[in-house]
Amino acid sequence: MSEPARDTRFLRRTLTSLSGILIWAAHFGLVYGVQHVACREGAGWTGFVKPVIYLATVLAAALMGLVAAKARSWLAPDDPGAPDVSIFLRAVTHILLVLSLFGVLATTASAVLLPTCGALR
Amino acid sequence: MSEPLSPVPRPEGEEDELLRIWATPKGWRLPTAVNNTVIGLLYLGAAFVFFVAAGILALIMRTQLALPEQELVSQDLYNQMFTVHGTTMMFLFAVPAMEALGVLLLPQMLAARDLPFPRLSAFAVWAYVVGGTVFFLTIFIDLAPAGGWFMYPPLTLMEYQPGDNADFWLLGIGFIEISAIAGAIEIIVGVLRTRPPGMSLDKLPIFGWAMLIFAGMIMVAFPAVILATMLLEIERAFGWPFFTAELGGDPLLWQHLFWFFGHPEVYIIFLPAAGLVSMIVPTAARKPLVGFNLIVVALIATGFFSFGLWVHHMFTTGIPGLSLAFFSAASMAVAIPSGIQFFSWIATFAASERKIEFNTPTLFVLGMLFIFLIGGLTGVMVAMVPFNWQAHDTYFIVAHMHYVMIGGMVFPLFATFYYWVPIVGKRRLSERLGRWSFWLIFIGFNVAFFPMHISGLMGMPRRVWTYPAELGVGPFNLVSTIGAYMIAAGVLVFIIDLVRNFRVGEGGQDNPFGAGTLEFLPQDVYSTRSIPHVSSRYPLWDDPDLPRSVAAGEQYLPDAPTGGRETIVTSAIHAKPQYIVQMPGPGWTHVIAAVFTAACFLLLTVKIVVPAMLCALVAVGAVLTWVWSIDKGPDAGPVSIGGGITLPVYVTGPISHGWWAMMVLWVVAGSLFIAFVFSYLYLWTVSPEVWLAGREFLPQLGWPLGAGVLMLGAAAVMRLSRRALPSPGERNLLAPLAVLAAASLAGAGITAEIYGHWTSGLRPTASSYGAMVYLGAILTAQLVLAIAIMSGFCAARVLAGKLDRVRWASLENTSLLLYYTTAQFLIALILIHGFPHVMGGAP
Amino acid sequence: MKRGACFLACLALLAGCAGEQSAFSATGEEAISTLRLTWILTIGSVLVFLLVIGALIAALGRPGALRQRLADPRMVTLGGIVFPMVVLAILLIYSFALLRAGPASAGAAPLNIAVEGKQWWWRVTYSDTPGGPVESANELRIPVGETVRLELTSADVIHSFWVPAYAGKVDMIPGRTNALTLKVTAPGIVRGQCTEYCGGAHALMAFRVIAMPPEEFAAWLEREAAPAEQSLPGEAEFLRAGCGACHTVRGTPAEGTAGPELTHVASRQTIGAGILQTTPENFRTWLDRHREIKPGNLMPEYEFLSAAEREAIATYLEALE
Structure with a gap:
């Protein structure tokens, strides 16, 4: 019985292509979680919120830069018998990185412009 | 126009066989x-x-x-x-x-x-x-x-x-x-x-x-x-x-x-x-x-x-x-x-x-x-x-x-x-x-x-x-x-x-709007006569001859090599043909399962409990009957689909569609569990005092350790049970026993977790903390219940000679569910028994 | 700015939007700045709408240079990514600026009033009164030009406090205390209503807010704090019918808290939580048919009382000024 063709590196290709938006999701979850818990816990905690957010933003941007630089090699075709989807996946990766970066920066802008806790009403 | 992938003309009667296999049940059998x-x-x-x-x-x-x-x-x-x-x-x-x-x-x-x-x-x-x-x-x-x-x-x-x-x-x-x-x-x-x-x-x-x-x-x-x-x-x-x-x-x-x-x-x-x-x-x-x-x-x-x-x-x-x-x-x-x-x-x-x-x-x-x-x-x-x-x-x-x-x-x-x-x-x-x-x-x-x-x-x-x-x-x-x-x-x-x-049926123009995608190929109950090789986004525009070629059976799989319903499974990114999936035809079991599931929920809603449970039993029975017949095994052997490609008709492991479905289920169950973790932590931020009070009811460390070990043991025994499977065509007793032992260990693990909390005096109705703790156990318990049913099913199949070293999809799926359950249970144990110690606050 | 305001007022008039429960007739500071935001957003939306629909019409029209340019994939990037990013970034920063400018600017010690939502009416407590908190119901009076801090809670399910002329809404959630800071710029009477679906008579859970000059407000609060007049006609029937089990009339044995406080009920604009104008006739109507007027409300029906007894109670209520 012939061995059926395996799909090469499905997980790696998928995660690379989605990395921008996954970084956004992680950043968003972290930022909202830290702020929510700190504001509930009150004094002593709230001072950490903004530094954490800025640090997370720098980290997210750096990771996105890394993916942008490495996407070509991570997505390179490795099966000459299969259709070449690397151009498509690279395009998806890069455009998603741009949109996700906007998302991350918009989140960060909130932290720059508004006080950490308080309902503001 | 390229060479036909399958030799033409197609044999006499091939299309009739497709029509017979894919025929829609008529009259009162339509619901099947x-x-x-x-x-x-x-x-x-x-x-x-x-x-x-x-x-x-x-x-x-x-x-x-x-x-x-x-x-x-x-x-x-x-x-x-x-x-x-x-x-x-x-x-x-x-x-x-x-x-x-x-x-x-x-x-x-x-x-x-x-x-x-x-x-x-x-x-x-x-x-x-x-x-x-x-x-x-x-x-x-x-x-x-x-x-x-x-x-x-x-x-x-x-x-x-x-x-x-x-x-x-x-x-x-x-x-x-x-x-x-x-x-x-x-x-x-x-x-x-x-x-x-x-x-x-x-x-x-x-x-x-x-x-x-x-x-x-x-x-x-x-x-x-x-x-x-x-x-x-x-x-x-x-x-x-x-x-x-x-x-x-x-x-x-x-x-x-x-x-x-x-x-x-x-x-x-x-x-x-x-x-x-x-x-x-x-x-x-x-x-x-x-x-x-x-x-x-x-x-x-x-x-x-x-x-x-x-x-x-x-x-x-x-x-x-x-x-x-x-x-x-x-x-x-x-x-x-x-x-x-x-x-x-x-x-x-x-x-x-x-x-x-x-x-x-x-x-x-x-x-x-x-x-x-x-x-x-x-x-x-x-x-x-x-x-x-x-x-x-x-x-x-x-x-x-x-x-x-x-x-x-x-x-x-x-x-x-x-x-x-x-x-x-x-x-x-x-x-x-x-x-x-x-x-x-x-x-x-x-x-x-x-x-x-x-x-x-x-x-x-x-x-x-x-x-x-x-x-x-x-x-x-x-x-x-x-x-x-x-x-x-x-x-x-x-x-x-x-x-x-609006009249359901075939006839009329195939492609009245001049679209470029495959759904406007000539169709019948079996879908397209043969499955085309695709090389562009708008195949009907780029190859105007394609509809004729497809209808003539020149493309892939113009016949029914296993004699039943089937289609080609291809790889997820590149769509390279991998195997032929055999699919079930009409049947009453899924209809009965659906109706009795509905009846069960309905009766529960109006709080008529015993008949509801009976309905649930019928529904589960119907599902098991239905599933019993779908793991058809590799009997038909590798088949040719045209274009010089020969594919197996039975696979297990990471390329099988069943394995992929289990992965989807992992994600679903994982999302449910993450939503639970969020709820647990969220209520802690809202009512930390309730969590502090609940800390007094934490069971001795032995309880979670024991529960965790039992569950890990269950996963290990399940893993080993594959080795105990008989060769094709044979049956044995060791494999069923191993599978059932794994399910029992899992049951013991979750029971230990629940009993530990109960003996230490925690009650789910007393506070949101208690409610969350027991809910965590329930989320695992329902998975364990599913595993128990599936294990019984697997054991029966081994005894019936329908589960062996090659044809083992049922056991594979049961194992995958148990592995997931073990992981979820261990994380839940760490959260439930560990978090109250690290959350801060005066004792 | 003057001309802008005039333009807005004209538009509002054009739309016939001068109602008393309208976000268009804003007289509270928050509502005024939100109304400005509303018009900016509306005008911006209209412009974007015209732009996109214009592009669509051009795309559907006669082939030509414009259509060719629209078909360029770079147009998708420009119109679909760059343009919205710029516009949205500006909007976002503007709305954050508005948020930030919220009540933080209010300064000085505010006047505290507690409002509790209950199925289906409002308990109002003037917390800062010299002689101790003064309770009232279904009507809120506030001094013009002063900062008022409302403390919003719920006694049962979730309600939402909304006086569009003054500010946006704030939910009243069991187990939580929310706050809303108001600063009203002009005297007047406006209407508010519950805006979180709270079951049964949710549609009939309204109230009035009366903004008055500070000195008038002080005088009114002093009157409000005083007990009701003793031995008014009908008081005996009122007490005998058991009204006091749920309602309070200060200065009498009626000390119930399940229903609205009634000490000065006749001096309020409405009865039944903003449902009926306060008139002698409406007190009778309410006692006779309150289950029809406000279905599902929790007050028992009083058919067992004779017409004369109900008449006496109505007379008593209309005397509670």
Whole structure:
């Protein structure tokens, strides 16, 4: 019985292509979680919120830069018998990185412009 | 024109055999059908009936509101009506209609013979039809829920809604949860693994992409509402205080969970519809979609960003301004993908070399663009926090959300009806009636909903059965009511068109609109005569000879080598042929399972417990009977599909479609568990004092350690049981014993966890802490119960000689579920027994 | 700015939007700035709408240079990504600026008033009164030009406090205390209503807010704090019928708290939580038919009382000024 063709590196290709938006999701979850818990816990905690957010933003941007630089090699075709989807996946990766970066920066802008806790009403 | 992949002419009688294998059962056996066109039509038809029924409720409500201070409808009935209207439109119409289109159209677009789990979708559809009908009928007997489609506690707790009404809501939702998850599994595996050879991801039609994202979103969003409904039902039935503030619960927990589902839900409905538009526009323009890659990114980005919007619905709850700002920012980010899609559609129209023909599908698409654009712009408005504070829960939002939903989903759906009817019907629908229908609905819609923007800001709140004349919104409401009747007239014209022109069957033109995608290939009950090799996004445009070649059987798999229903499974990214999947045909088991599942839930709702349990037993029995026959084994041997390709007909492991379905289930179960972890930690932030008090009841360390070891032992024994399997054709006793031992160990593990808490004096009704602790155990216990049933099933199959070293898919799936359960249980143990030690606070 | 305001007022008039429960007739500071935002957003939306629909019409029209340019994939990037990013970024920053400018600017010690939502009416407590908190119901009086801090809570299910002329809504959630800071710029009477669906008579849960000059407010609060006049005609029937089990009339044995406080009920604009104008006739109507007027409300029906007894109670209520 012939061995059926395996799909090469499905997980790696998928995660690379989605990395921008996954970084956004992680950043968003972290930022909202830290702020929510700190504001509930009150004094002593709230001072950490903004530094954490800025640090997370720098980290997210750096990771996105890394993916942008490495996407070509991570997505390179490795099966000459299969259709070449690397151009498509690279395009998806890069455009998603741009949109996700906007998302991350918009989140960060909130932290720059508004006080950490308080309902503001 | 390339060489035929399969030798022609095809042997005499080959097509007759295909027709026989794929024949639709006739007469009273029709309910046993599982073919995607039959099931898809039933699904879509039922959804449309619910659309009309909920629309009639809307008309009655609009009549009541036409003038101030009318008394046509009583307060109680009105409250039930808007609850049923919203619930039906969201859960019984919008989501099912989109899943139905997936079931109906995806196999045709992918030139697959069927989706990979036909009975699963048939089961989901029957459960939905029965459950949905019962839910809707409650409005006629004063048993309908009256808590709004969002069912906020504490209003929906026993204290304020003592009757069974609210439970009927939970029942209705339960069915949609089941059928949505089943549909998601079907669609993800279908899109990723049953594409025609050569259709790599960059050639997948946009509707396929949209459905893939749709199903992915369901996997993550629905578990949140499943958990929410579990919590609410448990609190209603047993008094575990998840939402009761005095005992450490929080009404806002419901809102977080509900909107974590509810906001993505809007996009779950919109994305497939946008995908449909992305299919129709290129056909209208006779040009490929401009910016294909951008559209794919737009769909993915929408799918993710929409999960960062849920607090958008909670801007007025008094949570910190910065939290609101985060969600306001995400609301901005999610607007960009819509912009991409708009300009891509415009560009595609502009690229056309001819004058655009304004036929009915195109008109509905243009109507969608007009209306959804307004909905999108008001969406940006309500994403602005201060504006939201005014607009929230007023008729401004009623206007906004109908612009988004009707514009974003109903208009594309009508376009779809007119565009895709030729692939299931004998002839097209009427262009003349179609135009009448379009203009009535389009004008009526704007007349009905545009004035609501103004009446809302003038002070008209949502969900009111009456309003005083002094509000000054009477004229606006009268205009809205007139518009509502125009919409109804438009829908009526469409129904007349259906009655006059819609006949299921083959015949007529195959490709009346000159589309470029595979669903317009010549079709019969077996789908396409042969499965084409795809090398572009619009194969019918790029190879005008393809329809003839496909129909002549020159492409892949023109025959039925295993003698049963089958289709080609290809690799997820590159679509390289991997194996032939054998699929089940018509049967009663899934119908019985669906009906008795429905009966079980229904009886539980009205608290008739023993018959309900009997129904559950019948349902489980039916499912087991059904599953017993589907693992057919490798008997037919490798077969040739043409083009010099020979494929196996039975595989296990990471390339099998069953394994992929289990991975989807992992994600679903994982999402449910993450929603639980969120709820646990969230309630701790709300009521840390309850957690501090609960710390006193933590069991000795021996309990969680013992429970964890037992569960790990279960996983290890299950792993070893594979080695104990007999060779093909033989049976033994060791393997069944090992499998059952694994299940018993798992049962012992979860029992130890529950018993440990019980002996240390913790009670789930005492505080939200206790409720959360026991809930964590329940989430694992239900998985263990499933594993126990599956293990018994596996043991029986070994004894029957149907499970061996090669043919072991049943055991593989059981093992995969147990591995997941073990991981979830260990994490839960660490959280439940570890977190109270590290959370801080004075002892 | 003057001309802008005039333009807005004209538009509002055009739309016939001068009602008393309208976000268009804003007289509170928050509502005024939100109304400005509303118009900016509306005008912006109209412009974007015209732009996109214009592009669509051009795309559908006669082939030509414009249509060719629209078909360029770069247009998708420009119109679909760059343009919205710029516009949305500006909007976002503007709305954050508005949020930030919220009540933080209010300064000085505010006047505290507690409002509790209950199925289906409002308990109002003037917390800062010299002689101790003064309770009232279904009507809120506030001094013009002063900062008022409302403390919003719920006794049962979730309600939402909304006075569109003054500010956006704030939910009242069991187990939580929310706050809303108001600063009203002009005297007048406006209407407010519950905007979170709270079951049964949600549609009939309204109230009035009366903004008065500070000195008038002080005088009114002093009167409000005083007990009711003793031994008014009908008081005996009122007490004998058991009204005091749920209602308080200060200065009498009636000390119930389940229903609205009634000490000065006749001096309020409305009865039944904003449902009926306060007139002698309406007190009788309410006692006779309150289950029809406000279905599902929790007050028992009083058919067992004779017409004369109901008449006496109505007379008593209209005397509670």
